[in-house]
Amino acid sequence: MPKILILGANGQLARNTTEFFLKHPVVQLTLYLRRANRLKNPDPSRVTIVEGDVLDVETLKGAMQGQDVVYANLAGSMEQQAKTIVNAMHATGLKRLIFISSMGIYGEVPGERYRSILDPYRDSAAVIEASDLDYTILRPGWFTHDEEINYQITQKGEPFKGHDVSLNSLSDLIVKLALSPGMEVRRSLGVSRAG
Numbered sequence: 001m002p003k004i005l006i007l008g009a010n011g012q013l014a015r016n017t018t019e020f021f022l023k024h025p026v027v028q029l030t031l032y033l034r035r036a037n038r039l040k041n042p043d044p045s046r047v048t049i050v051e052g053d054v055l056d057v058e059t060l061k062g063a064m065q066g067q068d069v070v071y072a073n074l075a076g077s078m079e080q081q082a083k084t085i086v087n088a089m090h091a092t093g094l095k096r097l098i099f100i101s102s103m104g105i106y107g108e109v110p111g112e113r114y115r116s117i118l119d120p121y122r123d124s125a126a127v128i129e130a131s132d133l134d135y136t137i138l139r140p141g142w143f144t145h146d147e148e149i150n151y152q153i154t155q156k157g158e159p160f161k162g163h164d165v166s167l168n169s170l171s172d173l174i175v176k177l178a179l180s181p182g183m184e185v186r187r188s189l190g191v192s193r194a195g
């Protein structure tokens, strides 16, 4: 039974991805969020809800005990969040991290210059890339609510293709990454709608 910890579980993409995870009967989820009364437990037989701030390292370490994968879906002070996550994963012996960032952090989007607005994404990605974790950083384009699952991946060092991607495409990829040991480990992936 793979055990997945979702940080920032009330985020738009995290909620969409929770539904995708629950289509897999073997998965157990821990949903970690601030003000937990905002979220209804979708399946108490295999979902645990933990109230906590990612910057609260003791609560975070408690939630990490016994997990297989950490999926971070955060915003705000992301560099500090990334440092706290890396330290807590070291302390609890976890290795696998999927971290949602944004397109543009390496200046890889042709014709676009996202400057300081992307600093938290850039700085947090740098923290994770400097760690020894089995990370996969995702750099999505703009989210859409299209039902379709249709995406292409660009690796770090390649120009980003396209500019948007459906939430469902991202959720599909996140679940595959979480459930496929070794998939795209220590990589930073641009993700956008194909074609």
Ligand SMILES: NC(=O)c1ccc[n+]([C@@H]2O[C@H](COP(=O)([O-])OP(=O)(O)OC[C@H]3O[C@@H](n4cnc5c(N)ncnc54)[C@H](OP(=O)(O)O)[C@@H]3O)[C@@H](O)[C@H]2O)c1
Pocket (backbone or CB within 6 Å): 007, 008, 009, 010, 011, 012, 013, 014, 032, 033, 034, 035, 052, 053, 054, 055, 073, 074, 075, 076, 077, 081, 100, 101, 102, 103, 139, 140, 141, 142, 143
């Ligand atoms: N929308 C787009 O087109 C797009 C494109 C590329 C990348 N992204 C980025 O992808 C990421 C995920 O997107 P999203 O739409 O799911 O974002 P979201 O709805 O803003 O979710 C981010 C979550 O992070 C949580 N969070 C922030 N600081 C926290 C902390 N210290 N402890 C615990 N939780 C914390 C927030 O919790 P609270 O609810 O408690 O505030 C929120 O639920 C975001 O960083 C977003 O900017 C978005």
